[in-house]
Amino acid sequence: MGLIVQKFGGSSVANxxxxxxxxxxxxxxxxxxxxxxxxxxxxxxxxxxxxxKANEINPKASKREMDMLLSTGxxxxxxxxxxxxxxxxxxxxxxxxxxxxMETSSHYGNARIKKVxxxxxxxxxxxxxxxxVCGFQGVNKYDDVTTxxxxxxxxxxxxxxxxxxxxxxxxYTDVDGVYTADPRVIKNARKLDEITHDEMLExxxxxxxxxxxxxxxxxKTYNMxxxxxxxxxxxxxxxxxxDAKLEKTxxxxxxxxxNIARIALVGxxxxxxxxxxxxxxxxxxxxxxxxxxxxxxxxNTKDISFTVEKDNLAEAAxxxxxxxxxxxxxxxxxxxTISKVSIVGAGMANNSGVAALMFExxxxxxxxxHMISTSEIKVSVLIDEEDSEKAMQVVHDKFFNIMQ
Amino acid sequence: MGLIVQKFGGSSVANxxxxxxxxxxxxxxxxxxxxxxxxxxxxxxxxxxxxxKANEINPKASKREMDMLLSTGxxxxxxxxxxxxxxxxxxxxxxxxxxxxMETSSHYGNARIKKVxxxxxxxxxxxxxxxxVCGFQGVNKYDDVTTxxxxxxxxxxxxxxxxxxxxxxxxYTDVDGVYTADPRVIKNARKLDEITHDEMLExxxxxxxxxxxxxxxxxKTYNMxxxxxxxxxxxxxxxxxxDAKLEKTxxxxxxxxxNIARIALVGxxxxxxxxxxxxxxxxxxxxxxxxxxxxxxxxNTKDISFTVEKDNLAEAAxxxxxxxxxxxxxxxxxxxTISKVSIVGAGMANNSGVAALMFExxxxxxxxxHMISTSEIKVSVLIDEEDSEKAMQVVHDKFFNIMQ
Numbered sequence: 001m002g003l004i005v006q007k008f009g010g011s012s013v014a015n016x017x018x019x020x021x022x023x024x025x026x027x028x029x030x031x032x033x034x035x036x037x038x039x040x041x042x043x044x045x046x047x048x049x050x051x052x053k054a055n056e057i058n059p060k061a062s063k064r065e066m067d068m069l070l071s072t073g074x075x076x077x078x079x080x081x082x083x084x085x086x087x088x089x090x091x092x093x094x095x096x097x098x099x100x101x102m103e104t105s106s107h108y109g110n111a112r113i114k115k116v117x118x119x120x121x122x123x124x125x126x127x128x129x130x131x132x133v134c135g136f137q138g139v140n141k142y143d144d145v146t147t148x149x150x151x152x153x154x155x156x157x158x159x160x161x162x163x164x165x166x167x168x169x170x171x172y173t174d175v176d177g178v179y180t181a182d183p184r185v186i187k188n189a190r191k192l193d194e195i196t197h198d199e200m201l202e203x204x205x206x207x208x209x210x211x212x213x214x215x216x217x218x219x220k221t222y223n224m225x226x227x228x229x230x231x232x233x234x235x236x237x238x239x240x241x242x243d244a245k246l247e248k249t250x251x252x253x254x255x256x257x258x259n260i261a262r263i264a265l266v267g268x269x270x271x272x273x274x275x276x277x278x279x280x281x282x283x284x285x286x287x288x289x290x291x292x293x294x295x296x297x298x299x300n301t302k303d304i305s306f307t308v309e310k311d312n313l314a315e316a317a318x319x320x321x322x323x324x325x326x327x328x329x330x331x332x333x334x335x336x337t338i339s340k341v342s343i344v345g346a347g348m349a350n351n352s353g354v355a356a357l358m359f360e361x362x363x364x365x366x367x368x369x370h371m372i373s374t375s376e377i378k379v380s381v382l383i384d385e386e387d388s389e390k391a392m393q394v395v396h397d398k399f400f401n402i403m404q
Numbered sequence: 405m406g407l408i409v410q411k412f413g414g415s416s417v418a419n420x421x422x423x424x425x426x427x428x429x430x431x432x433x434x435x436x437x438x439x440x441x442x443x444x445x446x447x448x449x450x451x452x453x454x455x456x457k458a459n460e461i462n463p464k465a466s467k468r469e470m471d472m473l474l475s476t477g478x479x480x481x482x483x484x485x486x487x488x489x490x491x492x493x494x495x496x497x498x499x500x501x502x503x504x505x506m507e508t509s510s511h512y513g514n515a516r517i518k519k520v521x522x523x524x525x526x527x528x529x530x531x532x533x534x535x536x537v538c539g540f541q542g543v544n545k546y547d548d549v550t551t552x553x554x555x556x557x558x559x560x561x562x563x564x565x566x567x568x569x570x571x572x573x574x575x576y577t578d579v580d581g582v583y584t585a586d587p588r589v590i591k592n593a594r595k596l597d598e599i600t601h602d603e604m605l606e607x608x609x610x611x612x613x614x615x616x617x618x619x620x621x622x623x624k625t626y627n628m629x630x631x632x633x634x635x636x637x638x639x640x641x642x643x644x645x646x647d648a649k650l651e652k653t654x655x656x657x658x659x660x661x662x663n664i665a666r667i668a669l670v671g672x673x674x675x676x677x678x679x680x681x682x683x684x685x686x687x688x689x690x691x692x693x694x695x696x697x698x699x700x701x702x703x704n705t706k707d708i709s710f711t712v713e714k715d716n717l718a719e720a721a722x723x724x725x726x727x728x729x730x731x732x733x734x735x736x737x738x739x740x741t742i743s744k745v746s747i748v749g750a751g752m753a754n755n756s757g758v759a760a761l762m763f764e765x766x767x768x769x770x771x772x773x774h775m776i777s778t779s780e781i782k783v784s785v786l787i788d789e790e791d792s793e794k795a796m797q798v799v800h801d802k803f804f805n806i807m808q
Contacts, residue, residue: 016460051478056420058487065490068498069483072476076454079473083462086469094472099547120547143503143524367473 001033002167003125007135007157010044011174012231013077016084022231023084025172026130030090035125037164039135039157041080042073052160058081063108067137067147071097074134081132092130095120097137097145104138110149111138113156113218116163125164133160151212162222169219169226170237171211172358176230177238178203178210181396183256185389190400192252193236194244199252200226202344202378216240217257250347250354251399256392258339258385261313262288262370264305265320267330275304277327281319287312291340291373301330305371307382310336338370339388342380343395355379361398367391405437407529409563411539415578415691416635417481417607420488426635427488429576430534434494439529441568443539443561444485446477471541471551478538478557485536496534499524499547506560506582508542514553515542517560517622520567529568537564555616562619566626573623573630574641575615580634581642582607582614585658585800591795594804596656597640603656604630606748606782615754620644651778654751654758655803660796662743662789664694665717666774668709669724671734681731685723691716695744695777695784705734709775711786714740742774743792746784748797750796759783766803771795774788 006029012022030036050069054061055133061069078094085092101117135153139148148155154171161169178200181189195203197220204213210228219240229237268274275294282289288310295303308316317334320327320404348354358379362369367390371382383391412434416426434440449555454473458465465473474763482498503519528535536679539557542550552559558575565573582604586591599607601624608617615633623644633641674676677699686693691712699707712720721738724731752758764782766773771794775786 016457019461053420053480053484055486058424058491059486060491061487062490065483065486065498068486068500069480072479072483075476075479076457076473078477079456079469080461081471082472083465084456086466094469096472096549145500174449237626 003035005037005161005166005169007039008172010041037131040077041153046073067108071137071145080131094132098139099170102138104146106140111146113159118163154212154215158218172231186396194239196244196346200240251345261310261336264333267301267328270302337385339385341391344378361394365394407439409441409565409570409573411443412576414445441535444481445557450477460516471512475541475549482536498536500538502543508550510544515550517563522567558616558619562622569670576635577650590800600648600750606646656748658800665740668737669733671705674706741789743789745795765798769798
């Protein structure tokens with residue numbers, strides 16, 4: 001018994017049948033004696049329909065007006081869910097982003113949560129109501145509607161859980177937890193019972209796509225326990241918490257990210273300020289850079305290689321080519337037929353053999369490594385995109401099958 | 405040049421083509437040097453889709469949640485219109501009911517406007533923006549979303565025009581003005597250039613269905629000039645204003661209302677309090693009564709006849725039959741195959757021949773009159789429903805064709 005925040009995605013409220021099913025999950029939680037706050041996304045087809053209508057009228061519509069338009073999707077979801085729960089005879093109320101005081105920055109389409117006033121929700125909870133809240137949306141200081149961008153509803157749920165000091169924040173998805181690898185690729189992937197926020201962050205970043213990064217970061221900062229579980233199976237999911245039990249192997253999961261491209265600048269002057277110049281140019285154009293490797297200088301030149309998202313490759317290459325005279329490099333190589341395979345585990349830092357074991361698995365499978373990047377809790381390698389599935393499988397087998 | 409409030413209904417924003425067409429009307433008004441505030445209804449199909457979704461989940465959904473759901477329709481309309489106007493290169497902003505401070509009562513589904521804060525709109529006008537506002541919606545004192553019920557967007561437009569001290573409030577519809585009779589029924593009906601608020605009120609009440617009553621009442625109270633015109637033709641419409649020029653005939657229009665039924669209570673005691681008892685019982689059940697006629701007492705009994713909307717007939721008859729012992733009548737007759745034909749004109753009060761002329765027209769056409777009711781500016785008669793069209797035509801001819 002306690003205060004539980006539950007979040008359901010667009011596919012969980014896609015039609016009347018799904019809405020009624022989710023209403024069962026919510027009211028069962030309520031009947032068990034909990035206070036329940038629920039965050040909902042827009043029905044999948046609603047958002048698509050709205051975007052289509054907008055594109056028909058103005059493909060370059062202002063972001064403010066897109067937010068005004070798209071935020072109706074979550075409002076429809078919460079109203080319909082309130083009707084379903086009302087029909088089952090439970091007290092319920094639906095609330096929009098502005099009604100719950102979800103204050104955000106003014107970056108329409110990609111706003112950041114600045115403050116959450118839990119007052120209205122607390123009042124409704126005190127009246128014993130199930131409270132449904134529109135995910136993905138807020139208001140800025142001008143009282144204009146904003147949306148939070150990708151994964152926004154996860155972030156809404158965690159922000160509310162933190163503001164209301166919830167005991168648990170459950171994120172319902174179409175998978176039943178966090179796996180040692182993507183179960184659609186690696187058939188013998190195992191579901192994890194527990195995982196730390198840091199591990200979850202690395203997995204999210206690395207393309208596991210279970211939870212959105214911003215929501216996990218926020219949960220870590222405020223030490224909020226998350227549970228990732230399926231609205232379809234009804235089984236316990238994976239708990240994300242600070243003191244998660246470590247896996248015996250020190251590795252929690254294997255992830256693969258194919259949305260990646262590499263740029264290499266060859267023959268740079270070996271003098272201070274070059275790296276600053278390159279990456280500030282890219283940052284100014286909002287191009288995120290992931291792995292950066294700088295070669296040891298040879299004579300008076302050096303090379304710098306780095307990865308960007310595939311979509312940003314052409315733009316990044318254009319900018320660098322334009323500024324070639326300012327940066328001063330000999331030539332540039334780019335490739336987008338690569339992928340990044342990573343192992344993640346909080347126990348890795350104290351276990352030097354882990355990286356070696358990964359490299360061994362790849363060597364045995366005759367897979368060439370282009371770049372390596374390591375952190376306290378992960379090891380990432382860049383390989384040819386065509387080797388992705390094989391690499392995932394052999395690395396997963398090395399850690400999760402052979403050693404058990 | 406001045407401040408103009410324009411209202412467009414659901415059919416005016418039904419699809420991208422219509423939205424772009426209305427955007428032309430709005431921007432032409434702006435280009436002519438006016439400040440422009442626009443009130444929009446939901447796209448017709450949007451509201452229908454939402455109601456269908458709600459019915460599928462809960463046919464008896466709470467009115468609060470229905471308002472939460474349906475208010476998204478207008479939000480979609482204003483966002484799409486802002487995109488269309490933005491594409492044409494004009495400065496524009498869309499605003500919801502809560503953003504413009506449209507404070508209403510708490511009667512979900514049928515709320516009344518209590519106060520309008522024009523501050524936000526004025527700020528946007530000062531920035532030279534075209535301001536688009538969601539019709540039909542507001543917020544109550546709990547910060548919950550309300551809707552205004554039938555004709556709500558007309559009322560929104562007039563309320564904003566009053567609050568902003570607009571020079572004119574234009575109501576765009578699918579007809580190009582107010583006619584001397586419904587032009588779909590009476591082929592030679594004429595469009596009126598001007599009409600008074602009182603005449604418009606009587607015509608609206610009597611089934612002319614051009615403007616909603618509440619909007620005209622508000623315009624009359626605050627002496628706001630309205631213009632009813634078509635978004636299709638681009639022609640001048642009918643101006644509704646206090647000092648409208650009177651028609652030569654003293655009659656402005658002929659209207660017909662078929663949504664009417666009659667109840668007669670026969671053999672009531674001729675003593676005080678009977679009428680009070682009957683009509684307070686009906687009022688308690690929210691049944692509106694229109695024409696009431698009481699016969700002169702014969703001996704110690706009298707009869708009372710009155711009309712209600714067709715939908716309310718069964719309910720009204722049930723209530724009266726249940727309370728027969730309290731009211732004390734001999735028997736009750738009901739009929740729903742009647743209709744009400746009325747002539748309206750501000751010049752009528754000082755022209756005793758007008759009613760006689762109407763009765764003459766009906767007599768010449770051999771149409772029997774069941775009940776008569778008169779006010780300062782109208783004469784209504786109840787006739788058999790099957791005589792409706794003929795009655796409309798002969799009365800219209802009497803006033804508008806023969807006399808001109």
